[in-house]
Amino acid sequence: MINRAFVRVLMTSAVLAAGALLTGCNSDQVALATNAKANQPVSPKLVATMGEKDMDLQSPILVRVFKQEAELEVWKQDRSGKFALLKTYPICRWSGDLGPKVREGDRQAPEGFYSINPSQMNPQSAYYLSFNTGYPNAFDKALGRSGSQLMVHGDCSSRGCFAMTDEQIAEIYALGRESFFGGQRAFQFQAYPFRMTPVNMARHRNNPNMPFWRMIKEGYDHFEVTRQEPKVDFCEKKYVFDAQKPPGATHDPVFDAAAKCPAYVVPDEITAAVRDKQQADEVEYAKLVAKGTPVAKLNTGIDGGMNPIFASRVPGASTGLSDAGEAPGLSLANFSPAPGTIPGHVNPPRAPGADEVAAMPANAAPAPAAAPSTRVAAVSVSAPEKPSFMSSLARKVGIGGNAAADTKAATAKPETRTAEARPSEIKPAEIKPAPKPVAAKPAEARQAAARPPFKPASSDAPTTTASAPAQTQTALVSGAVPVLQSNSFDSRFAGFK
Numbered sequence: 001m002i003n004r005a006f007v008r009v010l011m012t013s014a015v016l017a018a019g020a021l022l023t024g025c026n027s028d029q030v031a032l033a034t035n036a037k038a039n040q041p042v043s044p045k046l047v048a049t050m051g052e053k054d055m056d057l058q059s060p061i062l063v064r065v066f067k068q069e070a071e072l073e074v075w076k077q078d079r080s081g082k083f084a085l086l087k088t089y090p091i092c093r094w095s096g097d098l099g100p101k102v103r104e105g106d107r108q109a110p111e112g113f114y115s116i117n118p119s120q121m122n123p124q125s126a127y128y129l130s131f132n133t134g135y136p137n138a139f140d141k142a143l144g145r146s147g148s149q150l151m152v153h154g155d156c157s158s159r160g161c162f163a164m165t166d167e168q169i170a171e172i173y174a175l176g177r178e179s180f181f182g183g184q185r186a187f188q189f190q191a192y193p194f195r196m197t198p199v200n201m202a203r204h205r206n207n208p209n210m211p212f213w214r215m216i217k218e219g220y221d222h223f224e225v226t227r228q229e230p231k232v233d234f235c236e237k238k239y240v241f242d243a244q245k246p247p248g249a250t251h252d253p254v255f256d257a258a259a260k261c262p263a264y265v266v267p268d269e270i271t272a273a274v275r276d277k278q279q280a281d282e283v284e285y286a287k288l289v290a291k292g293t294p295v296a297k298l299n300t301g302i303d304g305g306m307n308p309i310f311a312s313r314v315p316g317a318s319t320g321l322s323d324a325g326e327a328p329g330l331s332l333a334n335f336s337p338a339p340g341t342i343p344g345h346v347n348p349p350r351a352p353g354a355d356e357v358a359a360m361p362a363n364a365a366p367a368p369a370a371a372p373s374t375r376v377a378a379v380s381v382s383a384p385e386k387p388s389f390m391s392s393l394a395r396k397v398g399i400g401g402n403a404a405a406d407t408k409a410a411t412a413k414p415e416t417r418t419a420e421a422r423p424s425e426i427k428p429a430e431i432k433p434a435p436k437p438v439a440a441k442p443a444e445a446r447q448a449a450a451r452p453p454f455k456p457a458s459s460d461a462p463t464t465t466a467s468a469p470a471q472t473q474t475a476l477v478s479g480a481v482p483v484l485q486s487n488s489f490d491s492r493f494a495g496f497k
Contacts, residue, residue, distance in 0.1 A: 038123030042174045046087065054078045055086065058182025061175055062229050063116075065091065065152075065162055067098055067109065068194035069329055070307035070322035072152070072162065074175055082227040089172065090307035090330050090339060091322075092156035093163040093346070097299060098193040098321060099209040101135060104146045107160050107303065110135040110191055111212075113219055113232045113239065117186040121176060128154030128166040129173045133189055139234045142257035152189075156346050158304060162191075165340025188229050196220045198284035202293045215239055218274070221281075225273035235261035242266050304349050309335045313342060320349025 047057060055076045062075040062083055070091040075083040096108035114134035122130045130153030136145050147160065154166035164172065179187055193209070194200045196217040204210065219241045222230040233240045234257035243264040245252045253262035305322030306314075309332055 035123045037170060038121075038129060038173060038177070040170050040174055042178060043171065046171065046175075049086065050076065053084055053086065054080070055084070056182070058178045060182070060184040060187065060229075061086075061179045062188045062190070062223075063152075063172075064190045064192065066192050066195055067094055067111075067305065068200070068322060069324050070094065070305050070319070071330065072164070072172070074172060076175075083223075083229065084227070086175075088330060089164060089168050090309040090335070091162055091305075092165050092168075092310050092340070092342070093158045093304065093306050093348075094322075095158040095160055095304035095349075097302060097304075098204070098207070100145070100212060101140075101147050101150065101160065102145050104148070106147075108147075109158070109160055109162055109304070110140075110147075110150050111193055112137065112139065112191060112216055113230075114189040114191070115186045115232075116176065116189050118180050121173065121180075122151075122153075123173075125151070125153055127151070127157065127163070127169075129169045130154070130161075131173065131176060133162075133191070137234070138257035139237065139239060142234065142237045156310070156343055165338075165342065167340035188232075190219070190223070192216065192220065198281045198288060199293070201281070202285050202288035203296045205289065206295050207298070221274045221277050222270060225277055226270060235259060240264070242270050302350060306348050308332060310338065310342060310346075311348060313338050314346060314348050317346075317348035318351035320351065322349075 042057060050057060053076075055078045059077040059079075060083075061077075064073045064075065065071070066073075072089045072091055074086045074089070076086040078084050094109045096106065099108065100111040101108035110133055112135075114137055116131055116134060120132040120134060122132065130151040133150045133152065135147055135150040151161045152164065152169070152172070153161055154164055154169035156163050156165055176187060193213060194204070196213070201210075201213075201217075204213070207213075215238060219230050219232065219239060222241045230241045231243065233243050233253075233255040235255045236259070237257060240255065240261065243253060243255070243266060246263050246265050249263070253264040255262065299321065302321055305320035306317065307322055307330070308319050308324070309330060311317040311319045311322075312332060
């Protein structure tokens with residue numbers, strides 16, 4: 001009998017040697033010799049964690065990402081048949097704003113439910129390794145949304161993607177690969193603006209994307225109460241979760257994202273559990289709004305975010321739009337050194353600044369208010385108050401501190417970014433020449449062949465940074481973006497079935 005491990009090696013070799021190239025965020029071609037990185041084993045540490053959580057190496061997985069928290073979760077089916085959280089990875093970089101992707105070139109990372117099959121796994125990515133999220137799905141297409149090649153990849157560089165470190169994507173890729181070897185035909189990828197908690201929903205209650213977010217929260221709630229991958233369909237330009245044929249029906253309902261919804265039902269036990277959760281969430285949400293929970297700011301000119309675990313290791317870096325808020329998040333203390341190599345060309349997001357516009361309740365009239373403090377890498381910067389005549393006089397005669405220092409502090413102005421100020425808002429006398437920007441390396445244009453051909457998975461790898469020492473299921477999301485079937489695991493492995 002042929003050893004199972006040997007068969008797996010042969011199967012993987014077929015994957016690496018056969019398929020047509022897939023692209024990822026404008027990735028370049030790389031030599032087949034470097035594809036050994038796609039066959040890295042899951043780290044012994046993570047395999048041990050699976051054992052502790054009653055999981056099998058090749059059981060199905062599910063992935064969730066949260067932009068605001070800049071976290072990616074890998075869930076894995078345990079032996080009870082339910083999904084449990086295996087590991088949370090900090091996201092090194094994501095681009096755009098909170099909200100779904102709308103059109104090609106808007107730099108937005110997608111939000112919604114997508115299905116990842118083997119042909120979307122790219123062992124030849126210019127960004128070390130990657131998988132295609134499947135954007136646009138049938139819902140996106142029904143709304144006329146455009147875009148392509150939206151990936152989860154390495155290299156910590158994003159133009160509409162979710163970018164990890166190379167070590168992290170090696171481990172995530174290996175988990176996906178093993179689930180396919182175990183028989184999973186596709187794993188679900190759920191992308192959210194933030195964890196869909198009452199606190200976050202209250203903070204973003206005036207965001208124009210809230211109707212969309214409430215719709216995908218339905219799927220979030222289905223997973224939270226069942227710990228099962230929700231079945232996803234689309235009709236009438238909306239998401240439908242866990243739909244089944246009505247009693248007495250002879251065939252399953254047929255869904256069309258742009259057409260009228262067919263007759264369907266949702267199992268009573270799921271309906272009841274989701275209803276109870278949503279009622280509890282609404283009660284908590286109402287309390288938060290009643291007590292005046294501040295709304296989040298609407299941002300202009302802000303390009304995505306970076307998990308604090310990475311931002312803390314890049315000099316002068318900001319987390320951008322990433323903010324754990326009141327939700328449980330990863331602890332900086334648990335990541336020393338960093339979870340992977342931060343490349344020298346990393347381009348951290350800009351900090352929210354003078355171009356932020358505070359969102360106000362729809363029924364509230366705008367009123368003049370003090371300018372909000374500017375958050376730069378978690379440090380609040382605000383303009384000092386002008387000293388009174390008497391306090392200035394007292395300081396000059398030696399009472400109350402150093403007069404020169406206080407005068408300097410009193411006359412200091414908060415830092416502003418002239419590059420983002422609107423021309424109509426700048427008075428002629430205030431115009432100052434902007435500092436010459438430092439040209440960032442065009443990471444997207446680099447040939448991946450120049451990258452190290454192999455990096456260990458993040459669990460066991462010694463890491464460095466640029467700045468400091470250092471039950472089998474079928475695909476359930478309908479209407480995903482077409483992919484190159486000639487490069488799929490199914491076609492590659494046909495000879496082994």
